[in-house]
Each structure stands twice: as structure tokens, then as C-alpha cells.
Amino acid sequence: MSPVETDVKTLVIDGKEVSAHAGQTILEVARENEIAIPTLCQLDGLSNVGACRLCLIEIKGSNKLLPACVTAVQEGMEVVTSSERLLKHRRTILELLFAERNHICSVCVSNGRCELQSMGQQLGLTHIRLPYRNPDLKVDASHERFTVDHNRCILCMRCVRACAEIEGAHVWDTMGRGINTIVITDLHEEWGESSCTRCGKCVQVCPTGALFEKNKIGADHPKSPDFLPYLNMMREAQ
Amino acid sequence: MSQTITIDPVTRLEGHGKITIQLNGQGEVDSAHFHVTQVRGFERFSEGRPFYEMPSLMARVCGICPVSHLLASAKACEAIMSVRIPHTAAQLRRVLNLAQMVQSHALSFFYLSSPDLLLGMEADPKVRHILGVAAAKPELGLAGVGLRRFGQSIIELLGSKRIHPGWVVPGGVTEPLSAGKRDKILSMLPEAYAGIQLALDAYKKIADNFRPEIEVFANFPSNYLGLINEEDESIAFTDGALRLVDAKGAIIEDGITASRFTEVIGEAVEPYSYTKFAYYKPLGYPGGCYRVGPLARLNIVKRMGAPKAEKEFVEFKQLAAGPVESSFHYHHARLIEILFGLEKIEEILADPKILDTHVRATAGVNRLEGAGQAEAPRGVLHHHYKVDDDGKMVWSNLVIATGQNNHAMDSGVLQAARHYVKDGKFTDGMLNRIEAVVRTFDPCLSCSTHALGQMPLAVSLVSADGEVLDRVAR
Numbered sequence: 001m002s003p004v005e006t007d008v009k010t011l012v013i014d015g016k017e018v019s020a021h022a023g024q025t026i027l028e029v030a031r032e033n034e035i036a037i038p039t040l041c042q043l044d045g046l047s048n049v050g051a052c053r054l055c056l057i058e059i060k061g062s063n064k065l066l067p068a069c070v071t072a073v074q075e076g077m078e079v080v081t082s083s084e085r086l087l088k089h090r091r092t093i094l095e096l097l098f099a100e101r102n103h104i105c106s107v108c109v110s111n112g113r114c115e116l117q118s119m120g121q122q123l124g125l126t127h128i129r130l131p132y133r134n135p136d137l138k139v140d141a142s143h144e145r146f147t148v149d150h151n152r153c154i155l156c157m158r159c160v161r162a163c164a165e166i167e168g169a170h171v172w173d174t175m176g177r178g179i180n181t182i183v184i185t186d187l188h189e190e191w192g193e194s195s196c197t198r199c200g201k202c203v204q205v206c207p208t209g210a211l212f213e214k215n216k217i218g219a220d221h222p223k224s225p226d227f228l229p230y231l232n233m234m235r236e237a238q
Numbered sequence: 239m240s241q242t243i244t245i246d247p248v249t250r251l252e253g254h255g256k257i258t259i260q261l262n263g264q265g266e267v268d269s270a271h272f273h274v275t276q277v278r279g280f281e282r283f284s285e286g287r288p289f290y291e292m293p294s295l296m297a298r299v300c301g302i303c304p305v306s307h308l309l310a311s312a313k314a315c316e317a318i319m320s321v322r323i324p325h326t327a328a329q330l331r332r333v334l335n336l337a338q339m340v341q342s343h344a345l346s347f348f349y350l351s352s353p354d355l356l357l358g359m360e361a362d363p364k365v366r367h368i369l370g371v372a373a374a375k376p377e378l379g380l381a382g383v384g385l386r387r388f389g390q391s392i393i394e395l396l397g398s399k400r401i402h403p404g405w406v407v408p409g410g411v412t413e414p415l416s417a418g419k420r421d422k423i424l425s426m427l428p429e430a431y432a433g434i435q436l437a438l439d440a441y442k443k444i445a446d447n448f449r450p451e452i453e454v455f456a457n458f459p460s461n462y463l464g465l466i467n468e469e470d471e472s473i474a475f476t477d478g479a480l481r482l483v484d485a486k487g488a489i490i491e492d493g494i495t496a497s498r499f500t501e502v503i504g505e506a507v508e509p510y511s512y513t514k515f516a517y518y519k520p521l522g523y524p525g526g527c528y529r530v531g532p533l534a535r536l537n538i539v540k541r542m543g544a545p546k547a548e549k550e551f552v553e554f555k556q557l558a559a560g561p562v563e564s565s566f567h568y569h570h571a572r573l574i575e576i577l578f579g580l581e582k583i584e585e586i587l588a589d590p591k592i593l594d595t596h597v598r599a600t601a602g603v604n605r606l607e608g609a610g611q612a613e614a615p616r617g618v619l620h621h622h623y624k625v626d627d628d629g630k631m632v633w634s635n636l637v638i639a640t641g642q643n644n645h646a647m648d649s650g651v652l653q654a655a656r657h658y659v660k661d662g663k664f665t666d667g668m669l670n671r672i673e674a675v676v677r678t679f680d681p682c683l684s685c686s687t688h689a690l691g692q693m694p695l696a697v698s699l700v701s702a703d704g705e706v707l708d709r710v711a712r
Contacts, residue, residue: 106402107294141288141628192628214629215290215600217404220412 045228265662313610341389348382456650472543530617
């Protein structure tokens, strides 16, 4: 007779013994136990894609770093969420993000409310050691209400997921590979010409100033991405 | 043997510039130029940006007078939107602009020029600065610091930030004024009045000692351009239309609105400076060149429109039968404008409507072109934008006060150099006077650089007997 499979896993995160349900991610369990792991692409209410790699963690017995948002807990795991090595990697990831496109905080619509900016401050980023790429990226202002500025996009895919998973429209997707990837609407039509439902969820979930409402600048553009779990809850209740 | 005297950098200015004086074989001044040696490229890199980002983008031109750029830019955007902003928003913007005028003039007079005026042109360069003034005349040093703080505090109260406030937006301002903030501003006024009175009294006492300088500090007839309140011909900083007068004070053209500006004002380019030279098109270049700024404004208006400043204005007008010509008097005009600023801020805040909460109009792109103008502390500022159907910038042009004063500064440097450099000989005090000519205009070089291209730079190495040993040019 084989032993009964239990639903409960026990593991150690940063020296603390914790228990979790099978199928939960390390990120979820860490947060339940008030252990903070930095993230950018992850957003409650959306699926996880492991795009930003900020939530990398160490697992004892493995030399490989794993993203906490998409790694399921296993019985007996020993997880380290903060170490010199991890901090170094996380800072480098941020530096790469800042160097990749044109992030000019002082004149950005999200200055002071940007998740990328706050993450830089949180992780003590003072300089970008890499040369800036300064790509020549266009702004699409064809939409009646919203604008996309690819210069500020970090390819977190929140807009793509919110549009597909919550709104069900799947207008946003990506085009190109690697460093040349950009988010597009429909089959790379202008946003104003696309099948956009104008719900604005993508704007609300965008962590930077890449997606924003027209005619809004700086101080008058707060975003509230925390409504997604409630939308999901209400739908499930119906 | 020819010789070049280079003053590089010119000190106590906002931005980077240099002066070169070319001597001929006899050691007499052949030519002299004031050069702006940087290029910034704001007009180019704003292309493709949404037009309503322009105020915050353009304000980054300068940390001293970002408010002027915010206002001229917001007005150009409002022309594109075709909206008229709410009355209270317009009044609040006026307060913001006056506050900036006070702080910037205080910076120019006390921090940059008062060392020359109060300690003397010949004073030891080691003490010829604001701290030297504070040590020698503590009450004036404190008045200067106080007036600058007054202006900056108002900007911070209104816009939450002292530099580059994001409060001015196309359509108005983002937040109304609270009664608490208004009362705080009003409570700061008595100290500011005392400070400016002290400075005016001190300046008028010493001005006579500078008769020789007044004679040669860009002292020549010219045209003058500035904003005017069309209702009563009083001084205007934020709204109104431009008036151009000639050397005798007669009106050449009145009612130049922002949209008509490019019809009448052209810009010439000289190979030795990144700053363009603005001129009145019907009179051509350089005949149509003119001066802007405090001296020009006081030369074009009939009255100040505030009682205390009016009294000082009447006294100022006694300096000459027609327009006051020597640029040395920019200092005096600047102090009168500070006093006017204080009075006008008090007057605007006395109106209970200033607390109205309707302070913003909204609209999309209704025109593909728009222009806005305002008076910066150093003179007329003009922003001109063109956008596409989506409201993205396709072209912009900024005409800056310093570009409009450029020809006068250049001629002023030559006039002073001819006077002070004799037989190829000069002292530090004389060179300081030539720099001081430029300081009277309070130019802002960082926002004035616009002409793109290779600027010839020549450095000459001259031996003691005047022989040119080496010459590097690019």
C-alpha cells in the first residue's frame, strides 16, 4: 500500500520553517510569512510569467537561481531570498532595464509613482554602470484616451495578461525577440485603430509610465493596479 | 602683431560663455564678441513627444527660471487645445511668475552683481562674491537671501517644488490655492518689502559712483521689446501683447500676440556663438535688433500699475528724456520690478476668488500649431510648437530672452573693451568690468543655445612681446 499523498508541504525560507499547500509558489508562501521578495512583473490577479527575474532566489543543493513567482514549493526545500549574490543580480537586472530604453524619471508621467523607480530606490541603485542604448522608439498617441510610450516599457507583460485574462480582449501582445521585443496592439495596428475595448486596465496595471492616460502629466496620474483580485473574486462569486 | 584676449569662462552668469577681444597691431581693440559655448538641443529631442509633456520637458532648460518656460510652453499648448484657462488659474500663474521674477532678480542683483556694485569693480576677486557682500554689508546680504527665499517659497507653496514644479499644466494648474497657503504667502510680505526698500536705497546711493561705467556699459540707442498690459499700458509679465519701441521711445509695432510673433521677429545666426540673434524683420538684421528684459520693459510701459513701484518708476524715468539707454540701469530696473512683484502678489491674493477650485480646462488637439509667450526675468520668452493629428510634437522653436539681447550684449562688450583696453594693456578690474557689462543683462546661457553647427574656437598663445607663438583653431 502506497503512503497517502499529503496536500501540505513543509520547507524553510530564510531559516524560518513554513508550511504550504502543494502547488503554491515560493513567492506566495514567502509573502504569507511576511518575507519580502522584490518583484516587478508579478501582479496579484494575473498569471505569473517570470519575465522580470527580480524574484530570483537560491535553493540549497542547487547552483541555479530560480524565479520565486513561478517555482512551486517542494517538501524539504531550503530557500534563501536575500544574499549578497541575489542583491547583486537584482541590481544588475535593474541596471539592464534602465539602460535598455529611455527612462528619464524627471519628465515621466509616473515620476514618484513608478514601480521601476521605487525598486531602484529600494535596492539602493545609485548608478547605471552599463552604457545606455538610447534606442529610437516611437510614441503611439493614436488612441483617443491613452498613449503608449515604448521608451518606458520594461516588457513585464502585465498589459498583455490583463487584456487577455481579465478583460478577455487580448488586444495586447508582443512582437519581435529578445531586446527587440515590443508590445503591440492587435497585429501591430496603431492602438487607435485596434480592437481595444477602451477599458483602461492595461494603463492601470502598467508599472512604469509606458501606458498612460492622455493629457495627464506627473502629479495627476495615480494608478491603482490593486483592483484586479477583486474583479476576479466578483466573477467567481457569480 | 595681433592678440586675442580671452575671458573664459565669464563668471557670475547663469550658464557657460566666454568673451574674446581681438586687438590689432597697434594694441587697439579691433573686435570683441560674447560667445555662448554650449548646445543643448531641446527643440530637437522634443520631437515625437506628446505635446502636453512639453511644459515639464521645457522647464528642464533652466533651474533659475523654469516657471517662464512652464508658462510659455503651457500657453503654446493651450493654443493647440484652443482653450481659455479659468480666471483663477490665470491669476495663480501670475503669482507664480511674479514670485519667480522676485527670486531671479534677487539672484541676479544680490548674488551675481552686488559684489561689483557694493565692493567695487576693482575689489579682490577672492572676496568679490555674495559671501564677501554678506561680510561687508550683512543687512544687504540678508535682504538678498531673504528675497530669493521669498520667491522660492511661494513657488514651493504653489507647486510643491522649488525647481521645476509640475503644477502648471496645459489648461491651467493642477491644484487650487488653499487659504492656509495664501495666508502664509501674505505673512512673508512685510520682510520682503523691507528687504527691497533697503536694496533700492542702497543702490540709489551708490549709483552715482558708477558714472564712468554707466557711460560705457552697453550705452547706446536701440529698440526695445516687451509685454504690455494693453488696457492701461502698464507692465505685464504673464499675459498681454508685445510692444516694440524705437530708440526714441516711439511705438514701432504694438499688439504683437504670440501667434503673430514669427511674422515680425526673425533669428540670425553668427558663426561664433550657439545663441541666435533675434531681430524685427521689417528693419532687418542687425538694424532690427532690440533689447528685452527689465530695462526694456520699463522703457516701453507708460506706468507700473502698482503704487510703490510707480513712485520708483517715475524717479527712474528721470534718468533720461526718452528711453533709458545704458544697460547699467538694468540693475535699477530689476529692483523696481522686485518691488512691483511684491505689490502685485499682494493685490492678486487679496481677491477672494483666488481660492476658487475651478482651475483647469481640458481639451484635445484642436489646432496643429500653437505659440505662447511670457516675460522671463531676463526678457521676452516665446515658444512655438507644431503637432501631428495625434498631438505628437513635429517641430518646435524657442526664442529666448538672451538671444534677443545677444546683439546688444555683443555691442556692449565691444564698447566696454574699446574703453578699457588701451595699447593692449588691461588689468583684472578692467576685464571684470567687461564681464560686468554682460552681467547687467542677466543672461541665461543654458537656455539660449540654439544654433546648431561647428563653432569656431580660437585660442592664441601670445609671448610677452606680443608675438603670436601658437594658434589652435577648430
